[in-house]
Amino acid sequence: MQSTPDRIRPADLAAMLEDARARTLALVEDLDDGQLMGPRLAIVNPLLWEIGHVAWFQEKWALRHLRGAEPLRADADALYDSSAVAHDTRWDLPLPSRTDTLAYMRDVLASILDRLAGRAELSREEAYFHYLALFHEDMHDEAFTYTRQTLRYPAPRLGAVPVPAVRDPSVAGDVVVEGGVFPLGAARDEPFVFDNEKWVHDVAVATFAISRLAVTEGDFAAFADDGGYRRGDLWSDAGRAWLERDRAGGPAYWERGGDGRWWKRRFDAVVPLDDDHPMVHVNAHEAEAYCRWAGRRLPSEAEWETAASLAAGRKRRYPWGSSPPDGGRANLDGAHGGTAPVSAFPGGDGPAGCRQMLGNVWEWTSSPFLPYPGFVPDPYADYSQPWFGDHRVLRGGCFLTRSRLIRNTWRNFYTPERRDVWAGFRTCAA
Secondary structure, X not given: OOOOOOOEOHHHHHHHHHHHHHHHHHOOOOOOHHHHHOOOXXXXXXXXXXXXXHHHHHHHHHHHHHHOOOOOOOOHHHHHOOOOOOHHHOOOOOOOOHHHHHHHHHHHHHHHHHHHOOOOOEOHHHHHHHHHHHHHHHHHHHHHHHHHHHOOOOOOOOOOOOOOOOOOHHHOOXXXXXXXXXXXXXXXXXXXXXXXXOOOEXXXXXXXXXXXXXXXXXXXXXXXXXXXXXXXXXXOHHHHHHHHHHOOOOOOOEEEOOOOOEEEEEOOEEEEOOOOOEOOOOOHHHHHHHHHHHXXXXXXXHHHHHHHHEEOOEEOOEOOEOOOOOOOOOOOOOOOOOOOOOOOOHHHOOOOOOOOOOOOOXXXXXXXXXXXXXXXXXXXXXXXXXXXXXXXXXXXXXXXXXXXXXXXXXOEEEOOOOOOOOEEOOOEEO
């Protein structure tokens, strides 16, 4: 079982659950019924199905599994169990109407809140299953934005805080991180840990040099302009196979304007590149091809976590220390509605001097997604175990990741050809 705090304030947990549900609803409330279903594509779900799935997951683990409650809908398992309902069939299901789906979501959350009301504290087991449902919803909320981007829906109505207008050339270049034995993974006193982070174990890390900043759109445009997508010598065998299969001639959502400049699509708007913003919607194959072009390489996840965490022989929970993320340290929670310049948020610098290791864009690593030594699946066994081997590790979160979710040890994972994720990368000296 994961560790959770010794004393959990039910009122605080209830507030987070309500906040997550409000975010879920905000991400779909402006869409019509046709948009809630959308086209049948391999990398998206029908949003009407997905919001029902979020409620079902919460009911399954925090009501039925934890408390033995009866299902609120007799057909819920047949509709929403992602482990049993094949992806391609989700458009064909007899899904409840929008009104009935929202009513189901309200009923599930109301039942949870009723059970939390008036409680002085929760047991560790109770807290675990509530956090599991909370973070599951947070992750789906981020995935809803992938769908909106993929389907050219309008930008979600989230944060409107102005993006920091900063360009600081003094933080360019690499920092050298001394090698040694590094404790990779989550400590047992961590408030909540998914099974793929368990547990901290020593790994040898050689001295390496890593870029202080993520690769920018301007950097990547230079690669594309230099024929990067046409030069087979820059691509791995898997990368060349992806290029041919997907007929990728350039970055996702980029197009040439009549003025010869690159333009990009963000949701339903086409706008110029931001040369000092991070490259985003790039897959692992593209990141590796860029690295070969630049004479660089991707960091391993052990190198990434070392640069983000290790300070004077001690490991930090966040790059800056133990204090939770805030608006001065990281671009998270959708506060700015998009990415920020890569040199913004100096208050979030890590111990090695790397900037924005949390927030802004997820960062690809060179590491395959594999279990740590002694891995044992947690009660939600399908979270990690089915995906070991053919997925790649990403680290650090993006501008839409919830701050309560992210930390230095968090392991995200996608197949290396995915370009819909808000993912970029930073590089190491080859």
